[in-house]
Amino acid sequence: MNAVAKVGWWGGALLLTLWTRQVVFGLLPVAVLFQRRQWQQIHDIVDQKIAQKLGTNQHLMTQLADQIHGLQIQVNDLTTNGHTPAAIRQHTVPIIQQIHSLQQRLHQMEVATTPQVQQLNDQLMQLHAQVDMLAQGMIPRQGVGVFIDGANLHASARQMGVDLDYAQLLPRLLPKNTPASAIHFYSGYDRNNLQQRRLHRDLQQIGMELHLKEITQFANGDTKANLDGQIIVDLLTNTFAHVILMSGDGDFVPALKYLRDQGVQITVAAFGNNTNQELQQNFPFRDLTKCCLTAGKVIPLPAKQTRRYAHS
Numbered sequence: 001m002n003a004v005a006k007v008g009w010w011g012g013a014l015l016l017t018l019w020t021r022q023v024v025f026g027l028l029p030v031a032v033l034f035q036r037r038q039w040q041q042i043h044d045i046v047d048q049k050i051a052q053k054l055g056t057n058q059h060l061m062t063q064l065a066d067q068i069h070g071l072q073i074q075v076n077d078l079t080t081n082g083h084t085p086a087a088i089r090q091h092t093v094p095i096i097q098q099i100h101s102l103q104q105r106l107h108q109m110e111v112a113t114t115p116q117v118q119q120l121n122d123q124l125m126q127l128h129a130q131v132d133m134l135a136q137g138m139i140p141r142q143g144v145g146v147f148i149d150g151a152n153l154h155a156s157a158r159q160m161g162v163d164l165d166y167a168q169l170l171p172r173l174l175p176k177n178t179p180a181s182a183i184h185f186y187s188g189y190d191r192n193n194l195q196q197r198r199l200h201r202d203l204q205q206i207g208m209e210l211h212l213k214e215i216t217q218f219a220n221g222d223t224k225a226n227l228d229g230q231i232i233v234d235l236l237t238n239t240f241a242h243v244i245l246m247s248g249d250g251d252f253v254p255a256l257k258y259l260r261d262q263g264v265q266i267t268v269a270a271f272g273n274n275t276n277q278e279l280q281q282n283f284p285f286r287d288l289t290k291c292c293l294t295a296g297k298v299i300p301l302p303a304k305q306t307r308r309y310a311h312s
Contacts, residue, residue: 064102064105064106064120067098068120068124068127071095074091075127075134078091078134079142092131099124099128099131103124141239141263142240143180143239144175144179145182145238146173146174146180146183146184146244147231147247148185148208148246148247149186149231149246149249150186151186151301153247153248153270153288154299154301155300157292158298159274160271160273163298165292166203169288172291173244173286173291180207180244184208184231185211186211186212187212187301187302188225188304189213189225190214195300200212211234213226213230225303228252228304231247232251232255235256236258241265242266243259243266243267244268244269245268246270247270248271248274248275248276249276250278252279253279253282257282260283269286271288272285
């Protein structure tokens with residue numbers, strides 16, 4: 001190969017090399033930009049998936065928190081509102097089942113180690129312990145419960161000519177700054193007596209829980225609508241720390257003595273002249289004669305029991 005040919009060959013090779021480098025370095029930024037865009041797209045997709053997952057978990061945890069709050073309200077109601085042990089046991093079974101279900105849902109979550117999930121788990125454990133105590137009958141006494149023997153109270157008020165305005169009377173009997181946890185009113189009723197129906201409606205509007213029993217009319221003219229047995233049962237099974245009995249009937253003395261021995265604070269409120277002496281002597285007594293206005297008009301309620309005797 002002569003010198004001219006060699007120069008031509010090397011020149012061509014040099015030109016090809018220079019051209020190839022130009023092409024490579026020219027395309028390199030495009031390739032880098034393309035790759036960067038791909039990575040950005042992948043990163044955006046991952047971020048979107050994570051955000052969706054976190055949003056789903058957050059929504060789920062909010063739902064679980066609301067359900068736990070609802071269960072806590074039910075447990076608080078069972079603890080404070082004077083339910084019978086049988087009613088408490090009946091309600092605690094489904095509550096425990098719901099607690100177990102919520103615990104399983106929390107354990108199945110992928111973010112089960114986050115502080116929020118741990119807090120919900122702690123709440124469920126505390127709630128479970130509280131329900132277990134209720135189911136075992138270990139019910140803490142708290143609150144004030146009022147039990148009103150309507151027939152006894154209204155008969156005495158009518159006899160003495162005083163008014164029975166419960167909305168004004170009850171705050172005077174309750175401890176200062178302590179509202180009643182529950183107010184139970186017991187009475188017979190005559191479905192044909194419009195005055196009684198209006199009274200019961202008014203009592204419900206001020207928050208009383210009514211326990212009504214329709215009068216039984218016998219062929220000989222006797223009538224009966226006695227709720228003393230129900231009042232005694234409710235007294236013995238209540239969970240209040242303080243019980244206020246509004247009645248002058250001495251039949252309640254044994255039940256009140258039992259409650260007092262269990263550490264329950266007792267108050268009896270009735271009209272002194274028509275109140276059993278043992279009630280007045282054994283328990284703190286509030287004479288309603290001093291609390292009610294005179295010249296009142298009290299709606300009559302059916303007597304617990306009436307008899308008509310034949311004259312010989």
